[in-house]
Amino acid sequence: xxxxITPNTALDEVLEVEHYVPGERLGIQKETLCIGxxxxxxxxxxxxxxxxxxxxxxxAGENGRKLPRMLRERGVRADFSPARGETRRIRVIVxxxxxxxTWLVPETLRVTRVAERDLEKRAAxxxxxxxxxxxxxxxxxxxxxxxxxxxxxxxxxxxxxVLIDSRGAALAHALAAQPEVVRLNKQELxxxxxxxxxxxxxxxAALRRLLVEGLQFAVCSLGAxxxxxxxxxxxxxxxxxxxxxxxxxxxGDAFTAALLVWREKGAEWPEALRWxxxxxxxxxxxxxxxxxxxxxxxHALCRRVRLIRL
Numbered sequence: 001x002x003x004x005i006t007p008n009t010a011l012d013e014v015l016e017v018e019h020y021v022p023g024e025r026l027g028i029q030k031e032t033l034c035i036g037x038x039x040x041x042x043x044x045x046x047x048x049x050x051x052x053x054x055x056x057x058x059x060a061g062e063n064g065r066k067l068p069r070m071l072r073e074r075g076v077r078a079d080f081s082p083a084r085g086e087t088r089r090i091r092v093i094v095x096x097x098x099x100x101x102t103w104l105v106p107e108t109l110r111v112t113r114v115a116e117r118d119l120e121k122r123a124a125x126x127x128x129x130x131x132x133x134x135x136x137x138x139x140x141x142x143x144x145x146x147x148x149x150x151x152x153x154x155x156x157x158x159x160x161x162v163l164i165d166s167r168g169a170a171l172a173h174a175l176a177a178q179p180e181v182v183r184l185n186k187q188e189l190x191x192x193x194x195x196x197x198x199x200x201x202x203x204x205a206a207l208r209r210l211l212v213e214g215l216q217f218a219v220c221s222l223g224a225x226x227x228x229x230x231x232x233x234x235x236x237x238x239x240x241x242x243x244x245x246x247x248x249x250x251x252g253d254a255f256t257a258a259l260l261v262w263r264e265k266g267a268e269w270p271e272a273l274r275w276x277x278x279x280x281x282x283x284x285x286x287x288x289x290x291x292x293x294x295x296x297x298x299h300a301l302c303r304r305v306r307l308i309r310l
Contacts (some may be wrong), residue, residue: 006039061086
């Protein structure tokens with residue numbers, strides 16, 4: 001079972017438009033309400049790829065009541081801790097002409113110390129049954145910046161490895177607990193290190209700096225350019241096939257899910273990286289954030305992913 005924790009849960013309202021021009025009246029071609037939040041998406045994609053998954057996090061309001069029902073429909077057990085305010089409803093504007101997305105992200109969820117203790121208690125219940133713990137996304141207002149650090153320590157006490165998909169202070173504090181895997185995109189890597197990362201060599205150097213913190217595997221996904229990853233044994237780059245991309249929203253979470261699922265299948269890190277790249281590419285062909293992964297499509301794409309030793 002892959003256990004995910006998404007402190008800042010969300011629903012994604014995906015608005016597909018022909019061309020997004022700020023200041024002009026836009027005609028919406030299609031509007032879809034999707035599951036959002038990095039960990040929630042990682043859970044549903046892990047199930048699509050044949051794993052079992054449980055999703056924890058904070059939830060509040062009408063959106064927070066709707067989200068567990070949507071997760072159950074996708075085969076994921078949700079065990080959320082009640083919080084204040086409202087689970088976020090993120091607007092994702094998908095520009096069909098330019099194949100880019102714009103995110104409008106409210107901060108409507110509020111966490112108290114009582115809610116945080118409740119989440120830690122639920123995590124303590126589920127962690128011993130997990131094969132991986134994935135700590136995903138940003139921390140909502142009111143949440144301790146050390147939450148991921150404490151959850152990583154708790155997982156390690158049960159010999160459960162940890163992947164962190166976050167950035168900034170939340171990630172910086174968590175690194176002190178030595179998680180096994182860190183996954184970021186290029187923007188998140190820049191935010192975490194506080195410096196520009198202009199090219200592939202600087203991505204590689206930045207990941208190697210993170211590896212010094214005790215990680216087994218550090219990976220930066222680069223969208224259509226693939227991904228770069230390092231272990232103590234060396235570095236790798238994947239190059240995905242060219243596709244007609246509709247939206248990158250959710251692609252990173254499909255990447256994370258496949259990485260963990262194939263590690264559990266016994267794949268070495270380079271091979272798991274190839275499958276992760278294929279899953280992220282498959283997701284990018286669909287506009288909806290939570291569009292199910294087609295395992296046959298992932299297999300077909302994986303055969304076309306190039307794996308390069310750096």
